[in-house]
Amino acid sequence: EVQLLESGGGLVQPGGSLRLSCAVSGFTFSNYDINWVRQAPGKGLEWVSGISSSGSTYYADSVKGRFTISRDSSKNTLYLQMSSLRAEDTAVYYCASPRGFGYAFDYWGQGTLVTVSS
């Protein structure tokens, strides 16, 4: 069974940092792109960042220069290092991955809440 399990969310002050993790099990983690998607309270889905099977990284303009995506294939874990956090980064953060080439986001974690507030 495929599972994606996020952790690392919490309350952080504006300007602070936080690192999210997504532990993946049940499929070959490094073969496909894997992504972070967020959802602010009461809002829609926003793609945040992705890392390809070759290690190329991609970011939404709203987080470019502040967030860094990475993965550790030996641990089957995806990370999102978030810095210079703003109130507008408050959201539930999901990791999401395709099941194979040609698929979109088949597998989703349960999400982890990040709250940026003083």
Added chain:
Amino acid sequence: DIQMTQSPSSLSASVGDRVTITCRASQGISTWLAWYQQKPEKAPKSLIYAASSLQSGVPSRFSGSGSGTDFTLTISSLQPEDSATYYCQQYNSYPRTFGPGTKVDIK
């Protein structure tokens, strides 16, 4: 960046009705289009990939069509459990943009 729009933003329909949601991409994306269903406090669930391919386990009343810039999600006979918000997403290129969502309520 490719922008995604959806219409309507919300709708209310009766059980058994046929429901259609449209999604438009700001530039051609071939059939690199997915549809998701999201219920409150839950992670999104993939319904359709490659514009018209039904995910395993998804009821056959859901169908998708389109290519290029214009796409539709159809629910052939609305059921109470279909009350949710539906999002389209392009995965032709990065950033992997989502549409703003369509909230479907049951009358």
